[in-house]
């Protein structure tokens with residue numbers, strides 16, 4: 118210190134202290150803070166509590182801490198479930214900072230293919246899917262003293278099943294004289310009566326007030342092209358607002374978002390006299406490290422623009438966001454139980470989703486939301502999203518319920534029951550995959566039990582487990598991992614090895630990580646990891662064993678029809694098979710745009726379909 122400088126370490130320490138003090142100050146100024154005592158008291162008094170409070174009021178970050186500080190963890194763990202991994206990761210980081218602890222110790226997170234917790238973790242942020250997987254091994258959830266089901270309004274398929282599982286755990290623990298488990302259900306936008314009734318008339322706590330105001334502006338007239346409208350709105354903001362006032366745009370999917378990001382970067386080059394733009398995409402199949410970039414502070418003198426799907430719609434706080442531009446559209450799964458087909462379709466959001474999107478502004482200062490639809494249009498939106506359980510293929514969930522020994526799936530205590538046809542269809546599909554068998558009731562076969570160990574669609578788990586018969590697990594693991602991420606192929610704007618080879622490096626890295634973890638599960642199940650060399654026949658036969666219900670046959674007119682329901686479908690133009698038109702193909706996904714397109718294809722022989730599922734194909738007659 119003789120030269121008058123403070124040593125680096127000390128300087129850092131005092132900065133850290135300032136930062137921590139600032140965080141504590143922020144915690145105390147949140148609208149939820151005055152309700153702390155009442156909240157703790159209600160959770161102590163009741164087994165289940167419903168909490169409703171404005172977006173940004175502090176529910177997700179504070180309530181788990183309050184309960185911990187009040188000793189409600191009782192030496193066990195407080196679980197906080199989130200529908201999305203990005204929320205689980207970012208919020209746990211924030212809470213670890215607020216608790217001045219390293220992530221993974223007192224505060225941690227657990228999402229598919231990533232577990233950052235230790236034995237000392239007491240506040241565990243996790244995706245709803247991960248808690249559900251834990252319930253397969255431990256239906257009474259004995260590790261937990263409190264389960265907080267956050268963003269309950271999203272009604273993802275996993276959250277809905279968890280509602281029933283957690284409720285059952287609570288009842289059974291009481292019956293068996295074990296320690297009680299508390300349930301807290303939270304959201305800013307939910308049908309409280311419906312929730313309260315389902316959770317045994319749980320009391321509802323209304324938390325008043327929001328931290329910062331948000332102004333909402335609607336379009337004056339109907340917008341025919343929401344993507345164009347969002348760019349126009351962005352550049353109007355960009356030209357008049359100073360740097361560091363960041364913008365979050367909601368669009369619908371990867372391709373649309375990547376194309377918007379490119380257009381924004383191109384247009385920005387032509388604009389002078391405005392701050393530099395840093396533009397980030399954000400969608401679920403981006404690897405974690407790429408998703409996390411959007412949460413970094415905006416560089417000095419710049420404006421951050423985040424173009425996201427609905428993964429940024431709930432829970433998250435993206436630093437710097439002052440403006441939200443809401444296209445009013447979302448890509449959602451739509452399932453037809455008669456055809457058994459899951460389709461991805463771009464549809465209007467519900468009012469609760471629009472409110473959540475608006476709530477992403479105004480978290481650190483007053484905000485503004487531009488809705489690219491008229492107020493009259495907004496009034497026609499449905500109030501709440503249709504629960505995913507009522508619009509998705511249920512095969513995966515039914516498999517998990519059976520793995521938890523819930524044999525009568527139709528009688529399971531769902532908050533809103535799925536249609537009986539959808540449950541029946543799911544059981545039929547699982548029976549065709551040899552995962553279940555019907556005696557008096559449906560029950561898992563040994564194969565089905567093995568399938569339930571994989572965090573995958575049952576068709577993909579079946580493919581993995583079939584691979585040992587064809588000695589091609591090496592190759593199948595790679596294929597399944599690549600299918601678990603969005604496209605690994607890409608149109609290169611500039612040069613590096615990956616770009617020259619048309620490979621999307623980020624998605625490829627994720628696929629590698631997924632493969633590593635699937636391989637671990639295979640090793641635990643003692644499956645021989647062998648390669649079939651250059652011969653692709655075993656691999657394609659193996660894929661047919663899982664995907665035979667997703668097969669299509671070429672017609673004379675040059676179109677395809679699906680063998681399951683004779684729906685007319687086409688090969689997606691991005692496929693290498695677009696021009697060669699083989700007689701029979703398997704597909705991984707159907708997407709409805711101008712036509713119904715099949716994606717991720719594999720050429721097969723009609724005979725293999727008979728070989729793998731003779732009963733299923735008896736009346737469908739492929740190739741005969």
Ligand SMILES: Nc1ncnc2c1ncn2[C@@H]1O[C@H](COP(=O)(O)OP(=O)(O)OP(=O)(O)O)[C@@H](O)[C@H]1O
Nearest residue numbers: 172173174175176177178179211305432434480481
């Ligand atoms: N990562 C972060 N960086 C900066 N501020 C944050 C961060 N996370 C939370 N905050 C601050 O804490 C406030 C409360 O966030 P929290 O997620 O707890 O609210 P919430 O009530 O759960 O909101 P929502 O219903 O939208 O999920 C935010 O409005 C913001 O001011």
